[in-house]
Amino acid sequence: MRIRLAILWMWKLIDPLFYLCSRLHYIQEENKKKSIFRVRITKYKGKNIILSDGTLICRNDLLIKIHLHNVRLLNEYIKMKNDLNRARQIYKTVLRSMPSLARYVNMHPRETQIKGIIGITTINKGVVPLGFETFRPNNRLYRRAKKVGQFPIFLLTKSSFRNFQKNKLNYLLMSKDKLYQRYGRSLPANNNQ
Numbered sequence: 001m002r003i004r005l006a007i008l009w010m011w012k013l014i015d016p017l018f019y020l021c022s023r024l025h026y027i028q029e030e031n032k033k034k035s036i037f038r039v040r041i042t043k044y045k046g047k048n049i050i051l052s053d054g055t056l057i058c059r060n061d062l063l064i065k066i067h068l069h070n071v072r073l074l075n076e077y078i079k080m081k082n083d084l085n086r087a088r089q090i091y092k093t094v095l096r097s098m099p100s101l102a103r104y105v106n107m108h109p110r111e112t113q114i115k116g117i118i119g120i121t122t123i124n125k126g127v128v129p130l131g132f133e134t135f136r137p138n139n140r141l142y143r144r145a146k147k148v149g150q151f152p153i154f155l156l157t158k159s160s161f162r163n164f165q166k167n168k169l170n171y172l173l174m175s176k177d178k179l180y181q182r183y184g185r186s187l188p189a190n191n192n193q
Contacts, residue, residue: 055175
């Protein structure tokens with residue numbers, strides 16, 4: 001446990017530098033607290049994908065790229081002994097932040113051009129109930145590089161190395177319409193349309 005806490009402490013020191021260099025920024029929840037998401041606008045670079053609601057995502061379409069603030073999540077839940085309880089708490093934290101994400105997209109100056117949201121993860125459970133669809137990136141080199149980037153998270157959890165190897169890296173995608181339908185019940189009228 002001491003090694004994990006030391007790694008987490010070092011990560012907390014490095015994280016503000018990563019934040020400054022990554023062009024990410026926080027979105028706020030209604031209570032003015034920072035959401036668990038850090039986001040930026042991005043252009044999609046993969047192969048064309050048709051989502052279950054019929055939304056076509058093509059190369060260079062605008063998406064909101066979401067990053068979980070992993071160091072914050074790990075700091076809050078690292079002392080939980082039970083992996084299932086930790087997963088439930090992370091799921092609830094993400095679920096609570098989804099309406100803030102919908103509001104952010106709705107109020108974005110380029111809202112009419114944004115097709116949806118995208119993330120990348122090795123977590124393969126719990127994302128479908130949130131409304132995400134998963135797709136594997138086609139480029140093997142990209143998958144490997146991104147998976148290496150997920151390794152510190154693995155080190156801080158109690159998963160076996162076999163679990164890390166077994167978990168596949170996936171894009172998480174959700175169309176803007178589905179995001180609004182599921183999480184945008186109290187969205188204000190958008191002034192950008």
